[in-house]
Amino acid sequence: MRLRTRRPTPPARPSPGDVLAETQDLYVRLGAREVLKGVDLTVRAGEVLALVGPNGAGKSTLLSALAADVPAAEGVVRVHGRPAAEWPAPDLALRRAVLPQSAALSFPFTVEEVVRMGRAPHAASPASTPADDDRAVAEAMAATEVTGFATRPFSALSGGERARVALARVLAQQAPLLLLDEPTAALDLRHQELVPRLCRSRAHAGDAVVVVVHDLGLAAAYAHRVALLCAGRVAADGPPAEVFSERLLSEVYDQPVEVFPHPRTEDLLITPRRDL
Template identity: 80%
Template sequence: MRLLRNRPTPPAPAEPGDTLATAESLHVRLGTRDVLHGVDVTVRAGEVLALVGPNGAGKSTLLGALAADIPAADGVVRILDRPAAEWSAPDLALRRAVLPQSASLSFPFTVEEVVRMGRAPWAATAPEDDDRAVAEAMRQTDVTAFAPRPFSALSGGERARVALARVLAQRAPLLLLDEPTAALDLRHQELVLRVCRERAAAGDAVVVVLHDLGLAAAYAHRVAILRAGRVAADGAPEEIFDQALLSEVYDQPVEVIPHPRTGALLVNPERNL
């Protein structure tokens, strides 16, 4: 007699503004070092939330904690109103998808095989559903032409886009992306952030770690500025991208000005050449 295991249940569709994840008084310690100190962050459906701040501010650690990959020393992370630690791995994989900073594989998988790995949480679905999700994710990230190529033969930027396609194919309502534009050229930086906005417009919640404040200003609905493991400011870019605050946080003079033609917010380091 074969025992049937309970299949994980996909989450119900979220409404715009629904809270999909929170960090409440979150403290994280890595080794002997306290990295996050009492962080509060809310992640909502329909929004792109950018985490910005200087190196070592705790951005990737916060993302890892929101993904339930890094445990809290104190405080709590909730995913869909439930403590993250209480979700089983299969259920969690249907609710959040994570893009790490770098992607490496030891075996000679093709690009399509790598993207298809994102469908693993949906093992019980029809093959045609998997095919559609994989094809759509590859189209969105502009990697369809690479489908038969070995992942190991790609450039760094191409690998980064394939890794993002795998995350998109997972079709989770909470996307957690760590520096998805770091290895990309100008065109593909814009493409990736447009995809983030599209996923938010479709009802997902997207949290993205960015170093480029100009991209954060252009594409994020909300920004959390981290400094030394704490949230220095949280709000819409036009509300919190203050010249004095950014200059202090980054220890570098920064200018925040409106675009002369569109009025969009421009954030640049002050340079004396």
């Protein structure tokens, strides 16, 4: 008798404001170190949520917990309303896409082949066709401006080019929850602006985007909400204009900070105070 295997199907498109991921009283331990301590966080469709804070604050660990890549020691992480650990891997891959801090490949894949890896979760889905795959790959490559070197080996790219190809792979996955760890770190000035605009575009289309970013100016300009982490806890969570105060940032970063409006756009400008 032939056994029938269950084929995972993509989730329905979320509505604005739907909770796609959340943590409640989350504690995470890595070895003997308690990295996250009682974190409550909600991730909603239609928003870009920036995770900011000093080195070692727990930003990447929180992102990994939301991705179900790091287990909770205490508390709970839910993805699409279900405890993250209960999702079968094929179903989870259709619901969240993850961009790690760095990408390394041991085999000489081309750029297009790497981006096409993002379609792997859809291979078993009855809702996906080869034409869907081709369209998703082409759109992701165009959005990240990597189409021009589609046939080049991934290993021959610069650090910034690799970062953009890795992001294209995540976009091609077309999951409604995007979890991006420092996607702008290796990029030049043009692409540092391109990536947060892409995040905004995905949120406008109804996705939820969580992004770890060190550039507070980018977070202020493009994030709908920011969660400011300090020593494994959320020190503040809200719109950038509410969270990015000189007093709070100076305290969290242990560095005097100035916050003032741009003279033309009135966007927040954030810079260390330099009394030279």
